[in-house]
Amino acid sequence: MILFDYFRSSAAYRVRIALNLKGVAAERRFVHLRKGEQRAPDYLEKNPQGFVPTLVVGPVHLTQSLAIIEYLDEKFPLPPLLPPGAEDRAFVRAIALAIACDIHPLDNLRVLQYLYKQLAVEEPARDEWYRHWIREGFVAIESQLAARATGPYCFGDTPTIADVCLVPQVANANRLGLDLAPYPRIRAIDTACLALPAFADAQPSRQPDAEYMGSESIEINQPRSN
């Protein structure tokens, strides 16, 4: 298996956590998003959306982090990343999707670049955009988690796909200086997860391609003519 990865990508971070939880090793190749390597023709052959992560398994190129994580869960069933009950599976998937479909896409690099280059939105407003969509999502997720609080994680006594998505999103929130005080349950789950080596070792700062860990805006400030 080969994981096409970028240290700061929270979608790739999800897959790194899942691989670690499963104890599955993957060769790593790094796609430098700030340099635009995700749009290189040979990379677009692997992932036509121009995103990381991509997991290459033999001749097959798997894309979309949640599809990759469910693939890993099917191929390597232990430890399971989905609970046994159908309603409980729906709950953890709902948390994962609230992050992966409703928060994260609005703060993606290409969206921030579009705000900057096409719409001339300057850094303070872009950062506020970024924080706004996390806040909107976290308010709802916090109440959903509080209503189902059953253990140290999003659901039950072991991490699920919900935790695999939540921890990278909290990392993004911290990077943009979002005040997490209103979300005590999210903070407690993040702390519990990061106490596990599978999560801690997948953190952006611990990746071989890690660079400066400042705000996203610094990354996208390039001439508008680009």
Ligand SMILES: N[C@@H](CCC(=O)N[C@@H](CS)C(=O)NCC(=O)O)C(=O)O
């Ligand atoms: N829904 C996709 C999202 C992947 C994604 O947005 N990846 C970001 C990094 S977190 C990316 O590659 N962005 C490149 C760009 O915006 O140009 C997934 O879950 O895999």
